[in-house]
Amino acid sequence: MDKKPCNSQDPEVRKGPWTMEEDLILINYIANHGEGVWNSLAKSAGLKRTGKSCRLRWLNYLRPDVRRGNITTEEQLLIMELHAKWGNRWSKIAKHLPGRTDNEIKNYWRTRIQKHIKAAETPSAGQSLESNDQASTSQVFYAADHQTVETYSPPLYPGNMEASQASFLAESNDSIWSMEDIWSLQLLNGD
DNA sequence: AAGGGGATCAACCGCAGCGAA
DNA sequence: GTTCGCTGCGGTTGATCCCCT
Secondary structure: OOOOOOOOOOOOOOOOOOOHHHHHHHHHHHHHHOOOOHHHHHHHOOOOOOHHHHHHHHHHHHOOOOOOOOOOHHHHHHHHHHHHHHOOOHHHHHHOOOOOOHHHHHHHHHHHHHHHHHHHHOHHHOOOOOOOOHHHHHHHHHOOOHHHHOOOOOOOOHHHHHHHHHHHHHHOOOOOOOHHHHHHHHHHHOO
């Protein structure tokens, strides 16, 4: 690949958290032109972001079919099953969990599941489970993590915005703008 | 009430694969 | 056949949140 030296101090490239304005620009642009060809998309849309960054933001957060909210019991079991089968093939696993992103699954695995596996591997917790099937490990952490899979927010689509807004905003932190806010603005813009 | 530490999540980085020129 | 640019993936990091002391 392009092994350019670290002259990546390009002042034109923004990094870090996305602003609401940037999100709106990206959503609007994709609504009008479709996704793909991310590098040129970023330039054409006037975003001072890399194509990579735009793609990631869209896939992991802005896409209307991205499902946010706690992982359900079924999803958790499926993740464990598929991880046992394929290992860290997060994108492959994500394909079997509609609305979930590889990043989300990866984070979930590392922060919730892996933690319990490690705990289960400690001498006090019993035998090492390293190479055993992950299904057995699931039983170990499942009860401990039960509360995390209880609540579930329904998918959020622009089409059923009213219902999803009502249910989601009721439980979300209303001091920050949410995807619903963005999509409402998007709809109000009429694009 | 304040501070510390752990947990969580969004975003970045580097690499590999693929297709077009 | 080679080079180059783009995309996708997995690993890692940094910021923020939340709970406990």
